[in-house]
Amino acid sequence: MALYSRQMLAFMAVAQELHFGRAARRLHMTQPPLSQQVRLFEERVGVPLLERSTRSVRLTPAGEAMRDAMQRIMDDGEAAIATARRVATGEAGLLRMGFTPTAAYRLVPTAVGAYREYRPDVQLSMTEADTGHLRALLAQERLDVAVMRHTSDSQAEGLHLEPVDTEPLVVALPLRHAWSSRRSIPIEELAAMPLIGFARSTSAYFHTLLASLFARNGLTPDYVMESVLPTLLALVEAGIGAAVVPGSVSELRPGGVKYLPLKARHTLRSTLYLAYRKDGVNPAVPALCEALRHAGTAANEVG
Template structure:
């Protein structure tokens, strides 16, 4: 593919070779059409670019300036072509990534680290938000890919959704809590103590998940306050109550909080979903999806 006119290429060949015969060979053409193309180029420019004699070809001062300017233009054009081709293959460009706060504790950092090694020239734009906001940004084509929770209306919005990571729920306790030396906490005992829950308005997924967890075990939680991560952990550390959180939160390891397994007859897991528009066209998306799947702990047999 050439970005340049035949006349420009003819002039540049002669300007570099300073010989019509060698320039014609280089362009795989005969001398007469080459000379005609060069004359047409000079006419377009409006000033003589070459001094011709029977023995030699020389550039005029204007010709030297034109040669140098055209070389810079061709170098820039070649660089632009290389960049465009790399963007088309997903090796460069911009990738807009959204993620829920809990995805930032393990999955997203692990996946992005691997992705950056494979695609160092892709610029990443990161947005942290709740699932509802991420879903809206995907629908508005303001994100290319998101790691979020599943919602009932996501599929209707033309999104590809697949479970990409799953983890158990654990109990977060103040470090000096009477239960802190235990190996696990039975859900029956947990339901009887003050708990910090997830706010429905901003953490609808976890609010619903925990309601289902307690209901399946025939229990009702004793919520004394509701909040969002990471503020919820600060409330636990302050001794206001215990909390049930996704296991990856324990990787934060704040000094005043201890995490213990939750023991229950009927358990539930927290699941993260990979989401992107079915009509999305960003070629950088597949490699990030692969990185997320590779970093995932999800197994198809889990529920």
């Protein structure tokens, strides 16, 4: 690749071969123009770099220093070309990923682990935040890809959105609760007991999802307080109330909480979406998206 001047390449060929004829053949040129290029290079440097005689060519001390310095530059240049090409194909570079807290329970660890094995030289910058913040970071081009929630009334202009994971809702009860030995919890009974809900300000998706769940079943839940994960689980463990949470939360396995299936005539599932800008240019994104899709498919096959 022509990163360097003809004069520099001519000098380096002679400096390495110490023979004008061999250097000329190496560069696929005749000897007179090669000699002219080397002389022009010496003139630019301002000092003699070669000692010439009818029988031999030797480097001056300045020539040896120039050869070594130019070799380092050429090595760095080749490395820069290789790096640029690997970044362009998504094999290296920086990838900025965002995810909601609930995505960290099963989808993100599996996908990121697989991606790091496949693309070990890509530097991953990861941000955990609520969906509203992730959406803003994508809009500001401060994230390349995000795993987040989405509702029909959410603004998604300029974003590609696709579901990558869906899971059932389950009931979280204090471990020593009278219902903890049951096989499932009917939603009618659940609505009549004290519940801990999701705060609208920080968990708008789950707040809306649970409101829809109870409304579709013609019920009004008895919320005694609202919180966010994982604090919500600590409140359940303390016996303040039960909660309806995504099934993957059960993988946290806190000692004082029991998870049971929710029985309802009209059920809903929580869904995670893969999101990235439609005009995004980071070539490292597609491979991570594929890892997320595979992780989501595997998670749904298991549970």
